[in-house]
């Protein structure tokens with residue numbers, strides 16, 4: 105991150121989560137409703153746990169905004185944890201009278217629990233798990249919503265859809281991306297293939313009913329990006345690397361694919377690379393002199409956007425907290441035992457997709473501000489327009 109800085113604070117069952125996003129230009133129109141919309145989407149989906157029924161995530165904007173427009177200072181966004189009411193004794197930030205809460209000593213496979221206590225020497229796994237929890241992603245989604253609003257001012261849209269849950273794979277139509285976005289927005293699993301959506305619901309019902317969990321794949325799509333965001337010249341400025349880091353920072357995400365990376369790796373180059381053709385629409389507003397008849401590269405070449413839609417997939421491992429826990433060791437006694445049970449989700453792939461949108465929007469907004477950096481939205485838009493006009497003539 106260069107121009108934008110995001111810091112989040114808060115624990116899963118503490119009083120709430122806060123995001124501080126520094127580096128937005130002055131003059132961006134922002135509403136609580138635009139942020140709440142994204143927070144609600146993060147809570148959706150069949151297979152979510154009881155926690156999502158308790159929480160009603162709504163943002164409180166406590167800094168950086170005046171009468172609906174950014175001031176250019178850090179934006180401070182807060183989301184309350186309603187569940188804190190049930191956890192006050194254990195999670196109160198300040199000491200409380202009464203007995204201390206019993207420590208959690210049964211690490212859950214697939215979580216930060218074991219590595220975290222070994223790293224810190226903490227005697228209570230809760231000292232690790234409360235912060236490692238994906239509840240933190242509510243703060244990221246709030247900040248990402250502000251980045252999406254900034255990008256939308258420049259004509260850039262970011263959406264996600266679910267490509268796989270467990271072994272069920274969707275085969276959506278990519279012909280018209282606005283149609284794809286609308287289809288994904290039409291159901292709480294964010295799947296743009298109705299037949300696959302039905303099968304996914306059946307799978308979720310049966311696997312979750314069994315007390316087991318599922319992972320899957322979500323894809324983020326960003327349209328309206330000009331060529332040349334990011335940089336070819338320095339490893340740390342390559343946009344593909346920056347996007348991959350942001351995606352892999354999402355709890356549970358273990359793999360990232362840009363475009364058709366994994367299928368392409370098994371094919372010949374002549375079948376993979378996207379040819380460059382003259383654009384018959386050249387000369388019209390927003391049109392380049394060249395066009396690409398395919399987008400297997402997923403909109404990124406040489407560490408930069410290439411003017412095609414950005415396509416990035418993230419693979420999420422199955423949820424790690426199981427109703428019928430796996431084998432573990434009680435760290436208090438050293439004896440074998442079943443891992444601790446935590447109330448949680450059975451599937452969170454659609455929610456992960458929403459977090460992926462937020463992280464993608466954050467990286468893209470950062471790259472935009474780095475390249476066109478401006479104190480005000482008006483100056484940013486002017487620099488963006490100049491750049492696009494120059495490219496249309498090249």
Ligand SMILES: Cc1cc2nc3c(=O)[nH]c(=O)nc-3n(C[C@H](O)[C@H](O)[C@H](O)COP(=O)(O)O)c2cc1C
Pocket residue numbers: 153214215216236237238239241354355356357358422423424425426447448449450452455456459
């Ligand atoms: C939106 C979202 C919700 C999640 N909900 C849960 C959950 O309820 N229970 C759980 O065990 N893991 C959940 N996870 C996944 C864990 O947070 C993740 O597996 C864990 O942090 C370890 O992942 P890591 O090895 O990638 O850090 C969720 C992840 C995301 C992105």
